[in-house]
Amino acid sequence: MLSRTADHLYWMARYTERAENLARMLDVTQRMSLLHAGSEGNESGWASALTIAGPEAPYRAKHGEVTPAGVMSWLCFDADNPSSIIGCLRSARENAHAVRGTLTSELWETINDTWLKVRDGDPAVLAGSGAGEFFDWVKFRSHLSRGVTIGTMLQDEALWFARLGTYLERADSTARILDVHSRRLLAGVSDVGGASDYYQWSALLRSVSAFEVYRRVYRDRITPLRVAELFILRADMPRSLHKCLNEVTELLDMVGNRHSGETARRAGILHASLHFGRIEDIFAGGLHAFLGDFVGRIYDLSDRIANDFLIPKH
Template identity: 45%
Template sequence: MLGRTANDLFWLSRYIERAENMARLIEAGYRIALLPRVGGDDGKQEWASTLESAGCAAQYNAKYGEIDTRNVVDFLLFDISNPSSIHACLATARRNARAQRTGLTREMWESLNGSWLEFQSIRPDTLRPDALPRILDWIKERSAAYRGALLNTILRNDTYYFSQLGTFLERADNTARILDVKYYVLLPSTNMIGSGVDNAQWESILRSVSAHRSYRWVYKDSYRSWRIADYLILNRAMPRSLSACYGEIDAALDGLSALYGEQKPCLDTAKSTLSLLKKGDIDTIFQSGLHEFLLEFIARNNRVGQEISEAYHFNS
């Protein structure tokens, strides 16, 4: 496969996943902002943490300065100048899909193109505040529809493997950032750990990764930070956990190695990351520093992405 084709397929899936993740982040910020305020706080901290988690804080501050709910939502949802906004993600994904139209199945193309056309019909200036949850649910549904079309119709060849890599590298990055920002940015003080506000925030974070019910099934207990961290980092059964994501990344890179008859350095980095997660112990992670662990993971994840780009000549 040509490097340009591999690049387009990789980023097509990555941007579809990013659009869904952005919808999940906005939903989490929206839910948390509705919680009872602490010390007269007006919800700005929650939206600031959402921007931080999305990696958009510097861009937003340069454009708006002050935190305002409507501006944050518009920036993350509709602002085409923000490359991580849902609008920009869908536009880039569709552009990549058009460039590789012959490599996609009809179901994949129609799902993505239909989503783009419907999103284009939304008028941000007439959007009512109570319409936001419905739009975010729609975005998650359209992402799931595209993933379903891909998984149910595409051959298990290099098109599939590069699509899987884009999806799960993006998902792993998002899960790590959500967990890191909640633990170190969102909670006003350590004195509030275990409080009603802390538990409500954790519930919203779990909802943002569709894990609030499954967490109860697994642990049959109230929300506890170390168990939630264990669930989102080490539990392979949780499909958005770091461990589950790297199981998929490892499988995709193994598939490419078998298909092309050559093992690339990115596979070694991915396998070492998966091994780290398999052997991981949440008590040890907390003792050595959850924040430090997550920063190291995000750096590793970025390194895997860069090594994949170099190994398969994305820029050629």
């Protein structure tokens, strides 16, 4: 397969996943802010959202102060911001368009349709209670794209590179969401174990569709340690880091070429650390340090994959 074709497929999937994760992240930010209305935690939640989503300087240049309305408009519908939801969906569509002949017509139509709807959508609806609905819609369209991808595409390189994009993006995003929010929650709250704390952590769980999952797996009260374990180490949790690395290592095996041995080795080491890791050890070494290191390694893998198979990004 042409490197460029693989590159477009990979980024099509990454941007689709990124839009979904942005919606999830903003959704949890909004839920958390409702719990804290008027207090300090409110602003810091929105600032965290900005940190997760990309560089902060362009936001500051346009909006100045971090305000809920400013962050929402910047990260949802601002076409000038390539890291906004609309920016990601546009990039997903552009990448799909460039390799339209490689996609099934169902997949192309799904991605194109998503883009047309969001492009023609009304940002004003977003204000207030409309936001939750919008986030649900973005998640739903992402589910649809993924389902159509798996349900219609030939099981060959085209699919593998798309999946590789999905799982690398998801690993990166899950790690960032957990890192930024856990840091804030573990540092800033006065009533650890109290009611507010409970709602904050459960909102975080909901951001990765894991609230019910947590209940089923642990049948216990919500603790930071367990939440982190679920996010990082549980291989049966579809958005966990471990699950993502299961997929990444397997996919790298399938697409491997003469140059990609080192990339596979590094992915394998990262995978092993999750496979055999213990959450107590991770906490002992510092959760933030661990996640920071993890995000760095995902960045390294992405870079190496671009060099081995795709179009290198300089």
